Amino acid sequence: MSDTPEDPKPETPKEARAAEAAAIRRRWITLGEGVAVLAVSISAITLYLNWSDKRDERADKAAESRKASSRAGALVLNAQAVKDDRITLRPADPDQIVQSQTILFPRTLGIDPVETTGDPRIEAGWFADALKKARAKAKLPDDSVGDERLPVAITTRFVVGGDTHDNIALYDIGYGIAGRWIAGHSLSLRGLSRVEKLSADGAQARIDARWARLTSK
Secondary structure (H helix, E strand, O other), rough: OOOOOOOOOOHHHHHHHHHHHHHHHHHHHHHHHHHHHHHHHHHHHHHHHHHHHHHHHHHHHHHHHHHHHHHHHHEEEEEEEEEEEEEEEEEEEOOOOHHHEEEEHHHHHHOOEEEEEOOEEEHHHHHHHHHHHHHHHHOOOOOOOOOOOEEEEEEEEEEEEEEEEEEEEEEEEEEEEEEEEEOOOEEEEEEEEEEEEEOOHHHHHHHHHHHHHHHHH
């Protein structure tokens, strides 16, 4: 007896067609799975890009909002009108509406802070006599040559865009003085100049230091 294995039975045409059809189905299934994976990947990438764009847009809007709020809260007072005894004040930004102000003077003048409501201004009558005495004590000239300066801290509460803000800054009141001590002096207001932003805690010390420097010349 021979140990040689028998040759496999050849496939019939029907079996061959069935095998080919199964192979085609497997290829289609594999291709379909690839397309599905690609579709899911594209969808995930699209979702991520949309989320990233919206995140960046929200960040840009938040940054712009912070900038707008910072700009709105930055107050600069200008002298709208100046007379000898009165300076009418207005914000440089016309959208800012002043509600009230507190004006703080150098301690050496010995006068209380002045508060105004709805009419931002500086009046010579608030400090003229005290200023003349302080100048005499500091041995300053009877007549000013050019503009003299009186440092003050102005705290302003104002509204812009429906929001209320508080701002405190150091300003110099420009003034002129003329006359003799026996005959009396006349004080004329010249204008207002912003020096720097202040904190509420350090305002008085900063005013006093600036007054000391201005009167030591």
